[in-house]
Amino acid sequence: MKKSFTIIIALTLFFNFSRAQNLLAIPDTLSGTNFNLNIYDTSKVFYTGYTTNTFGVNGKYLGPTVFLNKWDSVSMNVFNQLMDTTTIHWHGLHVSAKNDGGPEIFIPPNTTWNPKFKVRDHAATYWYHPHLHMMTNLHVSLGAAGLIIVRDSAERALNLPRKYGVDDFPLVLQTKCFNTTKQILINNASDSVVMVNGTLKAYLPTPAQVVRFRVLNASSERVYNIGLQGNLTFYQIGSDGGLLNAPLALTRLRLAPGERAELLVDFTGKMGQSINLMSFASELPSAIYGATQPGMGPGQVIPGYTSNVLNGANFNLMTFSVVAQTASPVTTIPSALVINTPWSIANANGFKTLTFTPVNMGPTAIQGPFLINNTSFNMNVVNYSIPLNNIEVWTLTNQSPIAHPFHIHDVQFYITEYNGGPAPSYLAGRKDVVLVPAGQTVKFIAKYETFCDSTAKYMYHCHMLPHEDAGMMGQFVVTCPINVGIEEIDYKMEDIILYPNPTSDKIKIKSNAYQPISEITIFDNLGKVILSKNKLLQNENEFDLITFPSGFYLIEIKTSKGIIYKKLNLIK
Ligand code: C2O
Ligand code: CU
Ligand code: CU
Numbered sequence: 001m002k003k004s005f006t007i008i009i010a011l012t013l014f015f016n017f018s019r020a021q022n023l024l025a026i027p028d029t030l031s032g033t034n035f036n037l038n039i040y041d042t043s044k045v046f047y048t049g050y051t052t053n054t055f056g057v058n059g060k061y062l063g064p065t066v067f068l069n070k071w072d073s074v075s076m077n078v079f080n081q082l083m084d085t086t087t088i089h090w091h092g093l094h095v096s097a098k099n100d101g102g103p104e105i106f107i108p109p110n111t112t113w114n115p116k117f118k119v120r121d122h123a124a125t126y127w128y129h130p131h132l133h134m135m136t137n138l139h140v141s142l143g144a145a146g147l148i149i150v151r152d153s154a155e156r157a158l159n160l161p162r163k164y165g166v167d168d169f170p171l172v173l174q175t176k177c178f179n180t181t182k183q184i185l186i187n188n189a190s191d192s193v194v195m196v197n198g199t200l201k202a203y204l205p206t207p208a209q210v211v212r213f214r215v216l217n218a219s220s221e222r223v224y225n226i227g228l229q230g231n232l233t234f235y236q237i238g239s240d241g242g243l244l245n246a247p248l249a250l251t252r253l254r255l256a257p258g259e260r261a262e263l264l265v266d267f268t269g270k271m272g273q274s275i276n277l278m279s280f281a282s283e284l285p286s287a288i289y290g291a292t293q294p295g296m297g298p299g300q301v302i303p304g305y306t307s308n309v310l311n312g313a314n315f316n317l318m319t320f321s322v323v324a325q326t327a328s329p330v331t332t333i334p335s336a337l338v339i340n341t342p343w344s345i346a347n348a349n350g351f352k353t354l355t356f357t358p359v360n361m362g363p364t365a366i367q368g369p370f371l372i373n374n375t376s377f378n379m380n381v382v383n384y385s386i387p388l389n390n391i392e393v394w395t396l397t398n399q400s401p402i403a404h405p406f407h408i409h410d411v412q413f414y415i416t417e418y419n420g421g422p423a424p425s426y427l428a429g430r431k432d433v434v435l436v437p438a439g440q441t442v443k444f445i446a447k448y449e450t451f452c453d454s455t456a457k458y459m460y461h462c463h464m465l466p467h468e469d470a471g472m473m474g475q476f477v478v479t480c481p482i483n484v485g486i487e488e489i490d491y492k493m494e495d496i497i498l499y500p501n502p503t504s505d506k507i508k509i510k511s512n513a514y515q516p517i518s519e520i521t522i523f524d525n526l527g528k529v530i531l532s533k534n535k536l537l538q539n540e541n542e543f544d545l546i547t548f549p550s551g552f553y554l555i556e557i558k559t560s561k562g563i564i565y566k567k568l569n570l571i572k
Contacts (some may be wrong), residue, residue, distance in 0.1 A: 005484035024202040024318060026165045027146060027172075028059065031067040033074045037128075039063075040081035046200055050182035057475035061198040063128070063146030065170055066400055068119045070152035075116045075527065077148055080107040086115065090264035091258065092126035092241055092432045097456030097477070100409055103133040103379065105459065116527075118565070119452065122153030122338075122412075122430060125170070125214040127142050133379065133473075137220050137465035141186045143198065145218055147172065153402055155243060159214040161264070161330045168212040169204065171277075172197050172315060173255070174219045175310060187466055189294075189305040191222060193315055202318040210328030210502075212237070213263045217255045220465040221228065222310070223290045223403070224284055224317070224434065226253045227267065229276040235333050238262030241430035243337040252280060256405035256435035258463030261426075270322040277317045280309050281310065288403045289437035289464065292362040293397065294456040295401040296438055300366040320423070340429060342414035343391045343445050348431045350392035356436065356462075356472070358400045364399050369470035370462065376471030377461075383474035388452040388481055395443045398436040404467065406442075407433045410478065413446035419527060433463055452480035464559065493533060496557055502569035505546040511559060519543065519558040521566070527553055545570050 030036075043055040057063025068074060078088045089101035099115035100104070107113040126148040130139035147170050151162075161167035175191040176184055210480045217224060228234060230253070235247035240260050253261055267275075281294050284291035287300075292312030294302050305311055354372050360364035369376065375383075386392065393416060396406050412430040415423035419440040426435065435444045454477055461473030496517075497510045511517045520541055521532040530553070531543055545553070545568075553568040 018336075021201050021203070023497035024204040025199045027062055027170060027197060028064040029067060029164060030058075030064045033072050034077070035066055035074065036077045036079065037063060037146075038079045038081055039086060039088075041083060044143075044198070046178070046195075047182045052178070052182050052184060052400055053142070053143040054184070055139060056429050057144055057146055061143035062172060063144070065149055065164070065545060066128070067148040068121075068148060068150045070119050070121065070123065070150060073116065073118050073527070075114065078113045078115075080111060080113070081494055082108055083109055083138075084135070085109060086130045086135070086144065087132050089126050089131040089409070090126065090128050091407075092119075092121070092260075093148065094120045094410060094412070094450065095454050096451040097410070097458050100456075100458060101128075102131055102409065102457060102475070103398050106132075113350045119150060121150045123150050123152040123215065123342045124151055124238050124240065124242045124430070126218055126241075127218065127260070129218075131459070133377070134469045137186050137469050140218065140465060141176065141184055141220055145172075147214065147216060148257070149214065157332055158170055158243075158337060159330060159332070160334065161210055161461070162235070166222070166326055167207060167330065169214070170197065171213050171215045171318070172218045173215060173224060174198075175222045177330075186220065189221075190308055191220065192310050194310070194315065196318045199318075203274075204318065205323040206265075206267055206320040207324065207326045207329060208267045208269065208322050209325045209331050210268070210333060211267050213262065213265065215255060215263060216260045219257050219261075219369070220396075221257060221289045221377050223256045223284065223405075224256060224279040225281055225290070226255055226261075226317070227251055227253070227278055227280050229233035229278060232265070232275065235264040236261055237337055239262055239427070240432045241427035242340065244429045244530075245338065245340055246336050247333050250426065252283070253426055254284070254435065256404055256433060256463070257465070258407050258433040266333060267318075267320070267322045268331055271324060273322045275320045275322065275525070278314055279310075279321065280314045281358050285322050285426045285437075286385050287401055288435075295366040299337065299363050300401050301363055302367055307385050337389045340414070341445055342416075345376050345393060345416060345445060348391045348445060350386060350390040351395070352392060352404075353395045353397065354460075354474075354493060356396070356398045356400050356404055368467055370400055370404065370467055370472040372472060372474050375474070377473040377475075380455060381475075382477050384476035385454075386448045386476055386478050389447065389449055391447045393443055395441060396434070396436045397441045398438055402436050403435050403437045404472070405433050405435045405463040407463045408446070408460040411448060411452070415442060415444050417441070417443040434488045448478045452478045454479050483542065496559070496564055496566070498555065498566050498568065501566075502571045503545070504571055506542055506544050507568060509541045509557060511557075515558050517557055520558040523554040524548070524558065525553070527554075
C-alpha cells in the first residue's frame with residue numbers, strides 16, 4: 001500500500017516534469033488607431049542556461065497582438081532597429097499594395113515605415129510578419145511576427161467569448177530546430193521542438209466554459225492535424241478571413257502554414273481535468289510536411305526528416321488545465337454565425353491556371369525549389385495584371401510530390417472546387433491560404449477590388465517559407481480603369497477627379513452625375529482635419545490650400561456610392 005503510494009507520487013512527479021510545465025505566454029495587446037511596432041535584435045531564454053538570439057517586436061519573441069476595428073483608419077509605425085533590412089506584411093488584410101509590406105517595401109535599418117490604411121476586413125484573426133525576399137523564413141523563425149485581431153459589428157453581435165486572455169486565447173503554433181547552443185536554425189527538417197506563443201511545453205488554465213482559441217500555424221513548413229486528447233469535439237467558427245456561416249463540429253482540423261482557424265471548446269463540467277491539444281500527424285496522408293512520408297512514396301526524401309520525432313507521430317501541442325468558470329461565462333455554442341456570400345462563377349471575368357512543379361526530378365524533387373508555371377520569382381516581372389473589380393477563378397494544380405499551402409495577398413477567396421469536388425466544410429469560409437495536396441487541383445474565386453496601382457505589386461506564393469524564399473512566388477498588379485495621373489492610395493470609383501495634383505494652392509474635385517459628392521474632408525499628414533465641406537451644390541468643388549504648408553494631404557470624398565481617399569501633394 002505504502003509502496004504503491006510512493007510509486008504514484010513518483011509517477012506524478014515524472015508525469016508533471018515530462019509534460020507541459022510552462023505557463024502559456026499570452027502576447028501583449030495594442031489597440032487604438034496608432035500603432036508602434038519596434039523590431040530589434042534581442043534574445044530570450046527558452047532553455048535554462050542558454051540565451052537564444054531572436055528578433056523581437058516590442059518584446060523578446062513574437063510581437064504584440066494588434067486589435068483593429070473594421071472601418072477605423074489606422075496608422076502603423078514600424079521602426080526597424082535590426083541590423084538587417086526587413087519588411088512587414090499584414091497577412092490577410094485588404095490594403096493597397098503600397099501598404100501591403102511585400103518584398104519591395106523595404107524598411108532599412110533605423111528607419112520607420114508608416115503605412116496608413118482603413119480597416120476593411122471582416123472580424124477574424126490575421127497576422128503580420130516580415131516578407132523580405134529570401135529572408136522571410138529567417139526573420140519569421142527568429143520571432144518577428146504577431147497576430148492581428150479584427151473586430152466588427154457582426155462579430156460583436158454574437159454571443160462569443162471575446163475577453164482576450166480570459167476566454168479568448170491566441171495560439172501561435174510553431175515547431176523549431178535548436179542547435180546545441182540553443183540557437184534557432186532554419187532550412188532543415190529538424191524542427192522537432194513544439195512551441196505555442198513562443199512557450200515550450202505550454203499549459204494554460206482554461207475556465208470550465210466555452211473558450212475561444214485563435215489558432216495560427218506560424219510554422220515554416222509543418223502542417224498540423226489538430227485535435228483534442230480523447231477525440232473531444234470542438235467547433236470551428238472561423239477561417240482565415242472571417243467567421244463561418246455556422247459552427248462546425250470537428251474532432252480534427254488540418255492547419256497548414258499561414259492558415260488560421262478560430263475554435264470553440266466547451267470545457268463546461270471539466271474542472272480539474274487536463275486535456276491536451278494535439279497534432280494527430282500519424283493520420284496525415286503522405287505528401288504533407290508532418291506526415292510519416294513527406295512525399296508520395298518512400299523514394300522522396302528530405303534530409304533529417306525521418307529522424308524528426310514529430311513526423312508521423314501524434315504529439316502534444318500544449319495542455320489545457322481546466323479551472324473554475326469566470327464571471328458571466330459563455331456556455332453555449334451559437335447555432336449560426338454570419339452569412340458568407342461567395343461570388344458566383346457565372347460572374348467571373350478572369351481565369352488563371354497556376355501549376356506547381358519541382359525543379360528537380362527524382363528522389364530529391366521534394367527538397368525544392370519549386371516553380372509556379374515553370375518560373376521562379378523575379379522581382380522585376382509582374383506575372384499578372386488584373387483589372388480593378390475583376391472577379392477571377394484561379395486553378396491551382398500541384399504537380400509536385402508535396403502539398404503546398406498557396407497564399408495570395410490583397411483578397412480573401414472562396415474555394416469553388418477541391419480535388420474535383422466542393423470545398424470541404426472546414427475550407428468553406430473566407431480564405432487566404434489553401435493547402436493544395438500533391439497531385440490535386442484546387443480552384444478559388446476572389447474579387448480584386450478597392451485598390452489599383454499599375455506599379456505596386458501584390459504577391460502570391462507558397463507559405464512553406466523555405467519554398468517561398470527559394471522562389472515559389474509570383475506577383476500581380478491591379479490596374480486602374482483610367483489613368484488619372486495621380487497617386488491613388490485608395491482608388492475605388494473611376495469618376496472622381498482631383499486636379500491639379502501636385503498643386504501649389506487650389507485644387508478642384510469633380511464627380512459625375514452618377515455619384516454625387518456629399519462631403520469632402522481634407523486631413524493633414526497627422527490625421528487632423530484642416531478643411532471640410534458638406535453643403536455641396538454642384539460636383540465641382542474648389543479648395544484653397546494657400547495657407548497650409550507643403551506636404552501630403554489625405555482627401556476623403558464621400559459619394560452616393562461610397563467613400564474614396566486621394567492623396568494630394570501640396571508644393572509651395
Ligand atoms: Cu504570410 Cu505573403 O505572406
Ligand atoms: Cu500575406
Ligand atoms: Cu511549397
